[in-house]
Amino acid sequence: xxxxxxxxxxxxxxxxxxxQLQCFHRKPDIPTDWIDMxxxxxxxxxxxxQEELKAxxxxxxxxxxxxxxxxxxxxxxxxxxxxASEERQHAMKLIxxxxxxxxxxxxxxxxxxxxxxxxxxxxxDGVSALKDALKLEASVTRKIHDxxxxxxxxxxxxxxxxxxxxxxxxxxxxxxxxxxxQRDLAGKISNLDKMMDKHAALGEYLFDKKLLSGEI
Amino acid sequence: xxVFIVVAAFLVTAYAGTNDVCYKNVLRACETxxxxxxxxxxxxxxxxxxxxxxxxxxxxVNTHITRSFEYLLMATHYGNYEKSxxxxxxxxxxxxxxxxxxxxDLIKYITKRxxxxxxxxxxxxTVNDNNGSxxxxxxxxxxxxxxxxxxxxxxxxxxxxxxxxxxxxxxDPEVSSYLEEExxxxxxxxxxxxxxxxxxxNTLLNGPDxxxxxxxxxxxxxxHSIV
Numbered sequence: 001x002x003x004x005x006x007x008x009x010x011x012x013x014x015x016x017x018x019x020q021l022q023c024f025h026r027k028p029d030i031p032t033d034w035i036d037m038x039x040x041x042x043x044x045x046x047x048x049x050q051e052e053l054k055a056x057x058x059x060x061x062x063x064x065x066x067x068x069x070x071x072x073x074x075x076x077x078x079x080x081x082x083x084a085s086e087e088r089q090h091a092m093k094l095i096x097x098x099x100x101x102x103x104x105x106x107x108x109x110x111x112x113x114x115x116x117x118x119x120x121x122x123x124x125d126g127v128s129a130l131k132d133a134l135k136l137e138a139s140v141t142r143k144i145h146d147x148x149x150x151x152x153x154x155x156x157x158x159x160x161x162x163x164x165x166x167x168x169x170x171x172x173x174x175x176x177x178x179x180x181x182q183r184d185l186a187g188k189i190s191n192l193d194k195m196m197d198k199h200a201a202l203g204e205y206l207f208d209k210k211l212l213s214g215e216i
Numbered sequence: 217x218x219v220f221i222v223v224a225a226f227l228v229t230a231y232a233g234t235n236d237v238c239y240k241n242v243l244r245a246c247e248t249x250x251x252x253x254x255x256x257x258x259x260x261x262x263x264x265x266x267x268x269x270x271x272x273x274x275x276x277v278n279t280h281i282t283r284s285f286e287y288l289l290m291a292t293h294y295g296n297y298e299k300s301x302x303x304x305x306x307x308x309x310x311x312x313x314x315x316x317x318x319x320x321d322l323i324k325y326i327t328k329r330x331x332x333x334x335x336x337x338x339x340x341x342t343v344n345d346n347n348g349s350x351x352x353x354x355x356x357x358x359x360x361x362x363x364x365x366x367x368x369x370x371x372x373x374x375x376x377x378x379x380x381x382x383x384x385x386x387x388d389p390e391v392s393s394y395l396e397e398e399x400x401x402x403x404x405x406x407x408x409x410x411x412x413x414x415x416x417x418n419t420l421l422n423g424p425d426x427x428x429x430x431x432x433x434x435x436x437x438x439x440h441s442i443v
Contacts, residue, residue, distance in 0.1 A: 020422045021422055022422075022426040023421060027298060028298060053285070057335070060281075060320070060335075063320070064326075064327065064333035067323065067328075069328075070260055077324075081320055085320070088316060095288070095295075099295045099297070104292055104295075105296040105298050108292050108296075108351050109348070109351060112285045113285075114345075115281075115282060115338055116281075
């Protein structure tokens with residue numbers, strides 16, 4: 001049944017002269033002088049979309065781990081699930097930016113890989129997961145730096161074009177959030193590490209409850 | 217009456233017999249002098265048919281993540297300056313958001329029932345569909361979305377079927393009820409809306425000015441929610 005519908009659709013689509021449905025329309029004629037992003041920079045931005053989604057999946061795996069009945073750290077799970085959705089939002093913000101600049105009008109289908117597997121799915125304890133999260137954020141920050149480098153270097157970017165606006169956006173919005181987020185994680189690691197000095201199990205238990213109530 | 221008491225007593229013993237494994241673990245763990253952290257291995261949240269449906273639920277999570285990415289690509293296509301269809305962009309972005317949220321919800325559910333998430337459990341036909349394009353014309357994109365939603369709905373029905381077999385190890389009303397409340401009814405709503413949209417376009421694209429009709433249809437989508 002599904003196959004029949006599909007075949008009907010395809011037939012309807014490709015034989016415009018015989019079928020009544022007009023599914024395709026001509027492309028509008030729009031000047032393209034305003035589209036001024038250069039290729040190496042666009043490619044870097046496209047890769048960054050994938051990087052943000054990879055981070056999102058890694059955080060999902062952390063959330064899944066700390067949700068388990070035998071791990072039972074709902075505070076950590078909440079923190080990591082929220083981080084996963086934030087990373088996905090970053091990917092969507094990058095896409096929106098590219099669309100605003102007239103990019104992504106073609107070759108959209110291969111922008112995102114359909115299956116991403118997390119690199120790690122088990123953690124010894126809460127502090128080791130927070131440390132992994134901080135390392136992950138630092139690597140995302142480095143990759144944003146790399147995008148900026150390519151997009152602001154006229155030689156590197158080709159066509160003698162320095163993308164001031166994109167660089168400002170990445171610096172002001174993305175790096176701002178990265179640095180604040182990293183400081184927050186480092187502070188959490190510090191506190192948890194100190195709480196666990198003499199009473200590891202109790203320290204993590206109390207820290208988790210504070211994460212859950214949103215106190216920290 | 218006596219028979220009833222005997223039966224009841226028997227049932228109580230049988231019940232206790234199958235369910236006191238955690239308690240036995242605890243007794244043993246508290247008696248032994250050596251510390252053993254894995255001593256409470258049976259004090260978990262697993263019961264009912266969760267073991268039987270766990271692989272299906274894990275795959276279902278990963279399918280949701282893939283679908284969320286695919287809808288995001290479809291939304292992206294409609295957001296480009298040439299297509300510039302805000303309504304279509306909105307419905308696909310909303311679908312992408314809801315698949316993502318449902319994936320997280322399913323992960324939480326798996327762990328609620330004592331399971332562990334496995335991100336490697338995927339459907340090959342979903343992940344390896346490399347010739348699938350997401351740069352589609354309006355009616356094509358609605359048709360694709362309708363097919364994807366029906367596939368998700370039928371997968372939910374299949375898992376529900378696994379959990380409703382009236383046999384020990386395969387009967388789990390809590391799983392069935394969760395699937396019904398969180399997925400089955402929502403699927404019916406989305407599928408009905410999408411099929412309504414394809415019917416509308418079927419008549420609109422048949423008219424004298426299908427290009428203007430699409431503009432008006434997109435404008436309508438902008439003001440309505442699909443999920």
